[in-house]
Every structure is written in structure tokens, then in C-alpha cells.
Amino acid sequence: MNSKVIFCCICLFFVVSCEYHASMSGKIMDKETGKPLSGATVNLLEGGDIMQTNADGYFEVFTRPRGSINPKIVVTKRSYKPFELEISRSSDKIFYSVKTETKWVEFDEPLYLIPKDTNSITNGIDIEKWSQSFTAGSDTLLIYLSKDDEKVEVAKIKKEMIKNWQISIKK
Numbered sequence: 001m002n003s004k005v006i007f008c009c010i011c012l013f014f015v016v017s018c019e020y021h022a023s024m025s026g027k028i029m030d031k032e033t034g035k036p037l038s039g040a041t042v043n044l045l046e047g048g049d050i051m052q053t054n055a056d057g058y059f060e061v062f063t064r065p066r067g068s069i070n071p072k073i074v075v076t077k078r079s080y081k082p083f084e085l086e087i088s089r090s091s092d093k094i095f096y097s098v099k100t101e102t103k104w105v106e107f108d109e110p111l112y113l114i115p116k117d118t119n120s121i122t123n124g125i126d127i128e129k130w131s132q133s134f135t136a137g138s139d140t141l142l143i144y145l146s147k148d149d150e151k152v153e154v155a156k157i158k159k160e161m162i163k164n165w166q167i168s169i170k171k
Helices: 002-017 150-170
Strands: 023-030 041-044 050-052 058-062 072-076 083-089 094-098 102-112 121-128 133-136 141-145
Touching: 041 058, 050 058, 072 141, 083 141, 094 133, 102 150, 121 150
Parallel strands: 023 141
Antiparallel strands: 023 058, 041 050, 041 072, 072 083, 083 094, 102 121, 133 141
16 A cells, blocks of 8 residues: 555656746747837746847747646737737647637728729728737747738728729729
8 A cells, every 4th residue: 555655656746847848939020110029028828928028029938837838929019919829739840820810890981992883892891900920930939010000901901902803804
């Protein structure tokens, strides 16, 4: 009986002492300008660090003992769309999953892609609520945050929609 208790205690010791730690480092950049963003908040969820990027946009975060083996990072900065990335591993590959979610934005007035053609009307568009761009190197991430300016984004989309519609009609 004592040998079973001792064996269980030894097994428990090894399970508790085999804790998973992860770290992530990289830079946060403005998607349009490519310039580093200082003061962005980088949060390694589920038992990890929270820190702000330095003047060069650099960050490094670590999980605490017993943190997630599939770390998830969330980046936020005022006037920018947030970014969320989950990293998972198999025996020989790394997989990245970027959060995506759209929202419907109504136009101030209907948009006629062809003037006065009621078959070419649209009243709004879905736009992305989260930043989507990143690159992963062997040991660092480059994350590109998009500006969170709905009016500018909708104006660009409208212009592009009209341009693409007109090109397709000419073909």
C-alpha cells in the first residue's frame, strides 16, 4: 500500500513539474504605412503576459506555468481594428487562425453601380471588424493593424465597387 502511495506521489510530482511555457515576440505595424506602432497592447490570453509595444513596435510575451498549449494573442490600439491570432501545432507543422467577423454598414443613400439602373442597387456592405494581416517568421510575428475608420473604408469600397462593375460591363 505504501509503495502505491509513493508511486502516485512521484507521478504527480512529474505531471506538476512538466509545465508548458510559450513565448511570442514580434512587431506591430500600421498596415497602410508599414511604420511600427508604439503603445499597442499585446495580450497573450489564458495565463500569459500583457504588455505594450515599445517605440519600435516590438513586443515579447510569455505564458505562465500551465498556460495554453495553443496560445492566443490579442492586439489592440486606439483608432485601429483589433487583431486576434491562435497558434496551434502538430508534430511537424504550425497552424495560424486569425479571428474574422464582419459587420453590415448601411450606406447613407442607395448606391447605383449603373446610374438609374434599379438592378444595380445596393444599400450597404459588410466590412471586417478585425485586422487580418500578419506574417510569421521562424521566431517572430509581424502584425499589421488596419485603421478603424468606417467612413473612409466604406468610401474606398464604394469607389472600388463602381470601378469593378464598370470594368465588367465593358468586357
